[in-house]
Amino acid sequence: MEHSHNHTPTMLRRMVKNGIVAFWRNGWVTLATILIMVLTLFMAGSLLFSNVLLTSALTNLEGKVDVSVYLKTSADDKEISNLVKSVSELPEVGGVEYVSRDAALAQFKEKHQDNSLITRSLDELGDNPLGATLNIKAKDLSKYEAISNFLEAGVFASIIDRVNYRQNQLVIDRLSAILQASRRGGLGISLVLAFIAALVAFNTIRLAIYTNREEISIMRLVGAKNSYIQGPYIVEGILHGILAAVVAMVVFYPLTLWLGPKTEAFFGGPNLFDYYTAHFFSLFGILLMVGVALGATSSWIAVKRYLKV
Amino acid sequence: MIYFDHVSKVYSPTSVALEGVNLTIEPKEFISIVGQSGAGKTTLIKLLLGEDRPTAGKVFFESINVHELSAKDLPAFRRRVGAVFQDFRLLPTKTAFENISFAMESAGMSEEEIEADVTQVLDLVGIVGKAWHFPHELSGGEKQRVAIARAIAMRPDVIIADEPTGNLDPMNTFEIIKLLEKINDLGSTVILTTHNKDVINGLNRRVVTLEGGRVVRDDKNGRYVL
Numbered sequence: 001m002e003h004s005h006n007h008t009p010t011m012l013r014r015m016v017k018n019g020i021v022a023f024w025r026n027g028w029v030t031l032a033t034i035l036i037m038v039l040t041l042f043m044a045g046s047l048l049f050s051n052v053l054l055t056s057a058l059t060n061l062e063g064k065v066d067v068s069v070y071l072k073t074s075a076d077d078k079e080i081s082n083l084v085k086s087v088s089e090l091p092e093v094g095g096v097e098y099v100s101r102d103a104a105l106a107q108f109k110e111k112h113q114d115n116s117l118i119t120r121s122l123d124e125l126g127d128n129p130l131g132a133t134l135n136i137k138a139k140d141l142s143k144y145e146a147i148s149n150f151l152e153a154g155v156f157a158s159i160i161d162r163v164n165y166r167q168n169q170l171v172i173d174r175l176s177a178i179l180q181a182s183r184r185g186g187l188g189i190s191l192v193l194a195f196i197a198a199l200v201a202f203n204t205i206r207l208a209i210y211t212n213r214e215e216i217s218i219m220r221l222v223g224a225k226n227s228y229i230q231g232p233y234i235v236e237g238i239l240h241g242i243l244a245a246v247v248a249m250v251v252f253y254p255l256t257l258w259l260g261p262k263t264e265a266f267f268g269g270p271n272l273f274d275y276y277t278a279h280f281f282s283l284f285g286i287l288l289m290v291g292v293a294l295g296a297t298s299s300w301i302a303v304k305r306y307l308k309v
Numbered sequence: 310m311i312y313f314d315h316v317s318k319v320y321s322p323t324s325v326a327l328e329g330v331n332l333t334i335e336p337k338e339f340i341s342i343v344g345q346s347g348a349g350k351t352t353l354i355k356l357l358l359g360e361d362r363p364t365a366g367k368v369f370f371e372s373i374n375v376h377e378l379s380a381k382d383l384p385a386f387r388r389r390v391g392a393v394f395q396d397f398r399l400l401p402t403k404t405a406f407e408n409i410s411f412a413m414e415s416a417g418m419s420e421e422e423i424e425a426d427v428t429q430v431l432d433l434v435g436i437v438g439k440a441w442h443f444p445h446e447l448s449g450g451e452k453q454r455v456a457i458a459r460a461i462a463m464r465p466d467v468i469i470a471d472e473p474t475g476n477l478d479p480m481n482t483f484e485i486i487k488l489l490e491k492i493n494d495l496g497s498t499v500i501l502t503t504h505n506k507d508v509i510n511g512l513n514r515r516v517v518t519l520e521g522g523r524v525v526r527d528d529k530n531g532r533y534v535l
Binding site: 007010011014018022025026215218219220221222223224225226228229 | 358360380384385386387388392398399400401402411412414415416417419459460463
């Protein structure tokens with residue numbers, strides 16, 4: 001007992017060896033435990049993938065919103081460039097696109113080139129009736145209100161004909177609410193599902209160790225130290241986690257290959273298979289970490305129960 | 310060496326396993342504890358191994374009060390007391406060799422020491438050829454030999470054998486008892502519980518009789534009287 005403290009590497013090696021041997025000899029129990037762990041990690045991986053899709057779908061949707069500022073035809077170039085400059089400098093603004101009077105006219109003509117009535121009316125008018133336009137994208141949906149207020153109430157009100165935020169306000173607000181709810185809901189559902197999956201894995205390991213309680217009591221009876229009894233079970237748990245992570249990654253290969261084009265078309269997001277290949281090592285790393293942590297802590301807690309005096 | 314001092318174990322008011330037991334066991338003694346089922350034999354053994362706590366009284370092993378040992382010190386104590394049971398209690402997923410070496414590994418002994426000691430005890434109990442067999446590949450007698458080998462491998466001061474022949478035929482019973490006598494001759498104290506009359510009468514050693522949780526008889530060269 002006195003000299004055992006100097007033998008840490010030996011003891012560690014023995015515990016690892018015993019863990020590997022038990023992992024192998026437990027056969028069916030090992031297989032069943034790994035299967036449940038694979039399901040858990042598969043769930044975790046699926047949540048990661050859905051999160052990628054949801055995020056990209058929401059970002060796409062958000063990007064489709066902007067407000068247009070229609071300027072009066074009387075506005076001169078200097079006033080306009082001042083306006084563009086101050087709008088760009090607003091912290092809430094993500095991007096500004098300026099469409100000049102000439103460009104606006106060209107766009108309008110192109111859009112209606114088949115309508116002879118409109119083209120003829122324009123020719124007859126001689127002068128360009130369209131004002132310049134600013135298309136403003138905010139950094140996020142909640143900022144449009146502030147930007148519109150700035151434009152309508154500020155020093156530039158004199159050159160602004162109108163801002164189309166007011167007619168779209170209801171739609172923007174509603175979309176904003178939906179996006180926020182989706183993000184929160186997605187996170188909430190993910191957390192609940194991940195918790196359930198972890199609980200299932202934890203209880204499977206507990207059950208496996210419950211069937212070993214007799215053996216644990218024998219080990220104690222012959223005078224094995226608690227840490228020496230517990231060690232191999234933790235090693236076994238770690239092995240379950242590693243193998244389950246490998247299997248889960250293998251399963252994701254054909255699955256994302258098959259789902260990739262479908263989800264890309266549906267969500268307009270990234271191809272899941274591209275995402276899988278590009279992030280292979282970080283995905284594997286996450287599953288490995290989750291699997292090993294789950295396996296080791298479950299074993300640790302489960303064995304601890306039977307080690308009390 | 311072992312001293313039970315007014316030990317009682319009460320599971321519930323209607324179930325009293327031991328009542329005021331005083332018992333002294335000397336070094337190198339071979340003592341048999343007899344009694345009918347429910348007389349308190351197994352409870353006595355459990356208290357000595359620190360598997361259970363007495364309701365009243367103390368159990369001493371030399372100067373150690375067994376039930377004041379901390380969880381940390383209990384394993385080392387148990388390695389000084391080898392135990393053998395009726396149901397063998399071998400680890401089913403370990404070979405005979407591994408069953409014996411497990412406690413030695415835990416104690417931090419070197420591979421060479423373990424190899425040498427395990428081979429020696431396997432030879433002593435007479436099953437060297439079965440070292441790499443799993444328990445389910447062994448007969449009852451062979452399993453009990455492995456269990457005895459495991460119990461003596463750490464060279465304990467005491468061997469406790471709780472009905473070790475309960476599941477064995479007369480031939481194996483005879484040989485297991487002979488083995489325990491041999492271990493006793495080599496210097497270990499042996500505590501044997503049994504209700505096999507032939508075993509007791511053949512031993513002609515100290516016999517303590519339990520009845521209803523009390524010691525009712527303690528004979529130097531006892532015979533089985535119930």
